Amino acid sequence: MTTTFSFFGVTTTSSAIRRIFPRWMAELGIDSELVGLDFAVDAPAAEYRKAVERIKADPQSVGGLITTHKLNVLSAARDLFDELDDAAELLKETSCIHKDGARLLGAALDDRTSLLGLDALVGEGYWDGTRELVVLGAGGASIALTLGLHRAARSGRPVPSRVIVTARSEARLDEMRSLHAEIGFAIPTEYLVAGTSTEADRVVASAGSGSVIVNATGMGKDRPGSPVSEVAPFPRDAVVWDMNYRGELRFLADARSQRRDDLRVVDGWDYFVYSWTMVVGVVYGIDIPAAGPLFDRLSELARAA
Ligand SMILES: NC(=O)c1ccc[n+]([C@@H]2O[C@H](COP(=O)([O-])OP(=O)(O)OC[C@H]3O[C@@H](n4cnc5c(N)ncnc54)[C@H](OP(=O)(O)O)[C@@H]3O)[C@@H](O)[C@H]2O)c1
Numbered sequence: 001m002t003t004t005f006s007f008f009g010v011t012t013t014s015s016a017i018r019r020i021f022p023r024w025m026a027e028l029g030i031d032s033e034l035v036g037l038d039f040a041v042d043a044p045a046a047e048y049r050k051a052v053e054r055i056k057a058d059p060q061s062v063g064g065l066i067t068t069h070k071l072n073v074l075s076a077a078r079d080l081f082d083e084l085d086d087a088a089e090l091l092k093e094t095s096c097i098h099k100d101g102a103r104l105l106g107a108a109l110d111d112r113t114s115l116l117g118l119d120a121l122v123g124e125g126y127w128d129g130t131r132e133l134v135v136l137g138a139g140g141a142s143i144a145l146t147l148g149l150h151r152a153a154r155s156g157r158p159v160p161s162r163v164i165v166t167a168r169s170e171a172r173l174d175e176m177r178s179l180h181a182e183i184g185f186a187i188p189t190e191y192l193v194a195g196t197s198t199e200a201d202r203v204v205a206s207a208g209s210g211s212v213i214v215n216a217t218g219m220g221k222d223r224p225g226s227p228v229s230e231v232a233p234f235p236r237d238a239v240v241w242d243m244n245y246r247g248e249l250r251f252l253a254d255a256r257s258q259r260r261d262d263l264r265v266v267d268g269w270d271y272f273v274y275s276w277t278m279v280v281g282v283v284y285g286i287d288i289p290a291a292g293p294l295f296d297r298l299s300e301l302a303r304a305a
Pocket residue numbers: 068110136137138139140141142166167168169172194195196200216217218219221222226227243244245268269271272273275
């Protein structure tokens with residue numbers, strides 16, 4: 001029986017996963033098809049609910065991956081899930097739907113996948129007690145990354161010496177502050193309103209040399225532009241990372257056009273591959289360690305597609 005894997009997004013036909021998924025299934029020897037489900041941003045709750053009901057009722061449907069609609073899907077269909085993992089409970093979102101027999105399970109995996117993305121970028125040894133992390137944007141991806149860092153710190157791993165998070169409004173920062181208070185987030189953190197590129201440039205300039213500067217605003221993919229100006233004063237030896245790999249990617253294009261030899265400018269491709277391989281692993285019950293030959297093979301197939 002061919003099973004189906006649902007992909008909840010906004011413009012799923014433009015995602016590279018449409019080409020990658022069939023190759024991964026062939027490699028893994030799984031007979032399964034990707035079904036793209038496009039929803040407008042903040043679509044009516046009934047639409048999300050109907051999609052989750054269909055997955056739950058259909059024995060051919062094995063689960064799926066949710067991008068933009070993680071919070072909305074869970075709030076619209078919370079009662080349809082038989083169990084949620086800790087991160088889904090904490091973040092009130094689900095990025096992965098999977099099944100255990102007839103039981104419908106929800107998981108939020110971005111804390112783990114974004115940390116893998118950050119590790120792929122700089123490696124955990126990079127955090128030497130002086131280097132800082134600036135996260136522009138305080139939405140789900142930003143919160144998940146700080147949760148990943150929190151878990152890393154708890155397990156004794158090195159983490160940035162300071163985290164600076166920006167948002168356009170104080171309300172978003174308050175949400176993050178209260179979540180951080182709830183989990184006992186212990187990395188020194190500054191929460192700054194910086195809604196204009198001038199303000200964001202000032203924040204970026206205040207970070208120490210070797211800082212990692214992350215665009216987690218969705219600008220450059222979900223909406224045009226960049227959170228910083230084209231002459232953003234990135235600190236010396238900064239690593240400039242956009243969580244996205246597709247779209248106009250203005251933040252990355254502007255950073256590259258500064259032609260500074262000391263900057264490393266990286267897109268969100270690795271993060272994308274970590275996110276998808278982890279969900280595929282959970283949904284089909286396959287162990288795909290992030291640093292192993294199977295992951296490398298899937299990553300290679302993704303790049304080739
Ligand atoms: N590579 C991957 O696999 C991967 C995985 C996960 C996420 N991502 C990408 O990461 C991006 C962020 O995801 P998300 O789920 O966190 O999105 P989100 O929930 O929409 O959050 C974006 C946040 O950035 C804020 N923001 C927007 N413009 C800003 C600006 N100029 N300065 C400061 N903050 C600004 C928004 O503020 P308001 O609330 O005021 O609008 C919002 O809080 C998305 O584009 C997503 O595609 C990529």
